[in-house]
Amino acid sequence: MSTSVKDRLQSVRASIEHAAVANGREAENITLVAVSKTIPATTIEPALAAGHRVFGENRVQEAKAKWPALKASYPDTELHLIGPLQTNKVRDALGLVDAIHSLDRESLAAMLAKEMARVGRSPKLFVEVNTGNETSKAGIAPVEADRFIETCRERHGLVISGLMCIPPLGEPASPHFTLLAKIAERNGLPLLSMGMSADYEEAIAHGATHIRVGTAIFGARA
Numbered sequence: 001m002s003t004s005v006k007d008r009l010q011s012v013r014a015s016i017e018h019a020a021v022a023n024g025r026e027a028e029n030i031t032l033v034a035v036s037k038t039i040p041a042t043t044i045e046p047a048l049a050a051g052h053r054v055f056g057e058n059r060v061q062e063a064k065a066k067w068p069a070l071k072a073s074y075p076d077t078e079l080h081l082i083g084p085l086q087t088n089k090v091r092d093a094l095g096l097v098d099a100i101h102s103l104d105r106e107s108l109a110a111m112l113a114k115e116m117a118r119v120g121r122s123p124k125l126f127v128e129v130n131t132g133n134e135t136s137k138a139g140i141a142p143v144e145a146d147r148f149i150e151t152c153r154e155r156h157g158l159v160i161s162g163l164m165c166i167p168p169l170g171e172p173a174s175p176h177f178t179l180l181a182k183i184a185e186r187n188g189l190p191l192l193s194m195g196m197s198a199d200y201e202e203a204i205a206h207g208a209t210h211i212r213v214g215t216a217i218f219g220a221r222a
């Protein structure tokens, strides 16, 4: 017998509460971004019906196909883009999302600044940091992060709200969470997007304000 999305959501919420208490934090300061990439609308619907309102998608095209109809039924839904963003998709993204977790290069900062001014929308922006210095991964190298954040602020007039990381697979995540928190602190950034199904409790212990959880809520992706 498989558990329902509603049950799994409830169990993730209980774990968040538990991890928050264990670390002297308030669960209400931890936003659960339910990652619905590849998950069909019919499976997302039970999470909405159960009252969940913050979701993450990694592709603009897919979000555009699924979310306008779901948002029509649940208008207070908040959508977060957690995957790579091409500059030619920025306009579409701004029409749809409330936060972008993948600001990782200056050309994207420039395009965001230009389009945000044009459409008058300002999603929350997270700079993605490649904490493991992996060649296969997007994100700003840790040694470049301070300078990139300053460039976003000074040259492009962007408000940066926080940082995001995806630790390397098969490595302990804690050192990456610690590093991300340190970079955020010295740059005066309040938000930390870190922790996925396998390690969100650990991320909460290191100060995560946004955890991105897919599998633990919707089950394994096809």
Ligand SMILES: *Cc1c(COP(=O)(O)O)cnc(C)c1O
Binding pocket: 035, 037, 058, 082, 083, 166, 196, 197, 198, 212, 213, 214, 215, 216
């Ligand atoms: C898919 C994805 C997640 C969710 O991963 P799970 O292990 O399914 O919880 C989180 N963050 C990003 C950037 C992702 O692409």
